[in-house]
Amino acid sequence: MDQRFEQRLxxxxxxxxxxxxxxxxxxxxxxPDLDPDDIETIISKDPALAAKVIRVANSPLYGQLHKTQNxxxxxxxxxxxSVITLSLSFSIIQNLRPSDGSRLLxxxxxxxxxxxxxxxIGQLHHLPNVEDLFLAALLQDIGILAFDAVDSEYLGMLQxxxxxxxxxxxxxxxxxxxxxxxxxxxxxxxxxxxxxxxxVQFSDDxxxxxxxEDKCKFMSVIALSGRIADIWLHPSVRQASFTAMIANxxxxxxxxxxxxxxxxxxxxxxxxxxxxxxxxxxxxxQAEQIQETASEVLAIRNLTLLREIRREKEKIEVLxxxxxxxxxQVKRDPLTGLYNRRxxxxxxxxxxxxxxxxxxxxxxxxxxxxxxxxxNDNYGHTSGDDVLKCVARYLEKQLRRSDIVCRYGGEEFLxxxxxxxxxxxxxxxxxxxxxxxxxxxxxxDGNQIRISTSIGVxxxxxxxxFEDAQALTTAADKMLYKAKHAGRNRIEVYxxxxxxxxxxxxx
Numbered sequence: 001m002d003q004r005f006e007q008r009l010x011x012x013x014x015x016x017x018x019x020x021x022x023x024x025x026x027x028x029x030x031x032p033d034l035d036p037d038d039i040e041t042i043i044s045k046d047p048a049l050a051a052k053v054i055r056v057a058n059s060p061l062y063g064q065l066h067k068t069q070n071x072x073x074x075x076x077x078x079x080x081x082s083v084i085t086l087s088l089s090f091s092i093i094q095n096l097r098p099s100d101g102s103r104l105l106x107x108x109x110x111x112x113x114x115x116x117x118x119x120x121i122g123q124l125h126h127l128p129n130v131e132d133l134f135l136a137a138l139l140q141d142i143g144i145l146a147f148d149a150v151d152s153e154y155l156g157m158l159q160x161x162x163x164x165x166x167x168x169x170x171x172x173x174x175x176x177x178x179x180x181x182x183x184x185x186x187x188x189x190x191x192x193x194x195x196x197x198x199x200v201q202f203s204d205d206x207x208x209x210x211x212x213e214d215k216c217k218f219m220s221v222i223a224l225s226g227r228i229a230d231i232w233l234h235p236s237v238r239q240a241s242f243t244a245m246i247a248n249x250x251x252x253x254x255x256x257x258x259x260x261x262x263x264x265x266x267x268x269x270x271x272x273x274x275x276x277x278x279x280x281x282x283x284x285x286q287a288e289q290i291q292e293t294a295s296e297v298l299a300i301r302n303l304t305l306l307r308e309i310r311r312e313k314e315k316i317e318v319l320x321x322x323x324x325x326x327x328x329q330v331k332r333d334p335l336t337g338l339y340n341r342r343x344x345x346x347x348x349x350x351x352x353x354x355x356x357x358x359x360x361x362x363x364x365x366x367x368x369x370x371x372x373x374x375x376n377d378n379y380g381h382t383s384g385d386d387v388l389k390c391v392a393r394y395l396e397k398q399l400r401r402s403d404i405v406c407r408y409g410g411e412e413f414l415x416x417x418x419x420x421x422x423x424x425x426x427x428x429x430x431x432x433x434x435x436x437x438x439x440x441x442x443x444x445d446g447n448q449i450r451i452s453t454s455i456g457v458x459x460x461x462x463x464x465x466f467e468d469a470q471a472l473t474t475a476a477d478k479m480l481y482k483a484k485h486a487g488r489n490r491i492e493v494y495x496x497x498x499x500x501x502x503x504x505x506x507x
Contacts, residue, residue: 001185002176005150009185014149016142018190021046025088026191040071043087053087059272085131104148104155110164110229111141116273117262118225124258127217136196136218137225139187140203143179146186147171162235164226168204180204206250220251228262335385336392339406344414347404351416352460352469361461363425364472365415366480367395367432370452370488372411379443387449390441398432412480414473422459422493429455429491456480458494 009015018026024042043050050071057068068074075083118137122130144167147154157174161167171178184201195215199222202208208223210216227244234240248254254262266273331343339347355362369375369391376384388411395405395413404416417425433453441449456479458464458472466472479492486492 001181005175005177005182006185008150009146009182012146012150015186016145016149021049022088023190025084028084036072036075039084039087040075043071043083049087053083085129085135088135104144104158106233107141107144107158107164107167110226110233111138112273113229113232113266114138114140114222114225116266117228118221120262120265121221121225121252121254124254124261125217125221125252127221128214132196133218133221133225136199136222139183139192139196140200140222140226141179141183142186142200143181143183146182147175147179151175164230164233178204206247208251217252224248224251224254231263232266333407336389336407338392338396338413339404341406341408344404344406344408348416348469348473351404351418352466352472355418355460358419360419361421361459362472363417363420363422363457363459364476365413365417365425365429365432366408366456366473366476367413367415367436368454368480368484369411369436370454370484375449375451379445379447379449383443383449386444387441387451390439391436391451394435394439395432398428398435414476420459422457422461422464425457425459426491426493429457429493433491452489454480454483454488455491456483456494457491464494464496 021042025039028039028042043053053071053074054068057074071083115134115138118133119130121127122133127133157170158167161170168178168180180201180203183203184197187197187200195218198215199219202219203222203226205219205223208216208219210219224244224247227240227247230240231237231244234243245259248259331339333340352362369387372384372387375387388407391413392405392407395415399405399415399417402418403420406414408414417428420428433455436451436453439451441451443449456476458466458475458479460466460472466475475494479494483490483492
């Protein structure tokens with residue numbers, strides 16, 4: 001808090017003070033061993049206060065099945081702590097309430113409605129000591145009374161404001177502090193528990209964090225309660241409803257059904273609560289109009305959220321599709337569209353391990369286009385690129401979906417054939433060798449280009465066991481080297497040492 005304003009508070013002789021009964025209740029609540037008889041004695045000193053406690057105990061706020069006749073029954077049914085907090089709340093309402101017709105009374109109504117809202121949220125979320133929530137919400141704007149006591153022009157300043165946020169902005173602008181900080185200071189002066197003091201201080205915050213999870217929940221409820229109360233007091237019910245719904249998502253995350261149930265409960269009980277606490281709030285017609293508008297805003301918000309969710313889902317789907325396309329592009333050779341060497345390095349070990357695990361064979365082909373440099377030299381690189389694309393399309397058409405074909409580099413291709421025996425692989429190699437030789441490739445000038453291939457074959461199976469994927473591809477690469485040095489345009493098949501490799505030469 002601003003030090004200069006704190007000094008003004010300390011020097012002020014008209015600050016709001018607790019009535020004697022309230023002081024005694026605060027002192028009693030701080031004792032380690034509470035005696036119900038002592039509490040009953042304190043409350044009974046104020047017959048009007050005792051009667052109000054009994055009336056509230058029998059109200060819809062508590063929903064008791066059996067009627068409470070006296071304070072002793074109220075203490076038994078509601079619990080000692082609840083009765084102390086309730087009595088303290090009544091005492092504060094009775095003694096600190098501003099005069100009728102003033103701007104301060106409107107703000108007092110906000111605190112009162114917020115206190116009921118906070119209690120309802122506590123019940124919906126099964127939070128302990130909902131009466132503490134009631135009291136903390138009731139006191140969240142108590143600092144306004146201190147401002148009024150310190151500065152005689154404060155009430156006139158409030159006439160220029162329309163909303164609660166307007167008040168906070170004005171206070172910060174003029175006094176370099178606001179009534180949440182002043183309320184925190186005042187409650188500490190009254191020896192209130194730290195939880196209630198902190199809840200008042202952070203009652204305007206939308207981002208409440210604390211290492212104590214229970215304390216964080218408590219303060220979040222108080223911060224939300226005031227914004228829900230604004231629905232009944234803000235010049236624009238629609239705007240206040242939207243603001244409260246946004247705050248709910250940030251603070252408490254009430255479901256739509258729970259949010260609506262609070263609006264409905266306050267609406268139906270508004271006149272009764274006003275009578276119970278001697279406050280003129282709204283008549284049933286006004287409350288129902290507010291309820292109807294708030295419900296309409298909730299429905300509009302839901303439709304808006306559905307549209308936003310649908311749009312976000314579409315955006316996510318587009319992004320995921322773009323991500324898949326980018327991932328696929330990273331795997332692919334830009335010229336031929338086949339998988340590239342990078343992807344092969346990622347997948348080949350997985351394919352080999354899968355073959356070992358399932359005890360099936362895995363065959364590797366190395367295919368090299370013979371004398372490809374001459375094609376580039378004689379017909380140009382564009383024609384050379386067209387040949388590579390033509391061969392790539394042919395290979396994709398001849399292979400299964402489970403087979404993997406990639407452009408290994410330059411004019412070399414590598415093919416992995418899962419669950420393919422050496423005999424079947426050899427027949428496939430012969431078919432590919434023949435088929436590529438018959439491809440109708442032509443240069444950009446229309447000249448026919450004849451292609452021949454050299455193919456190296458190696459198969460991992462029970463008869464030819466390789467240590468790993470690299471050993472398998474190395475064997476296939478050696479067979480390709482052998483085919484090229486044996487005159488090209490042929491197939492060489494790897495055999496284990498001691499057994500001659502097989503060669504297939506075109507007819």
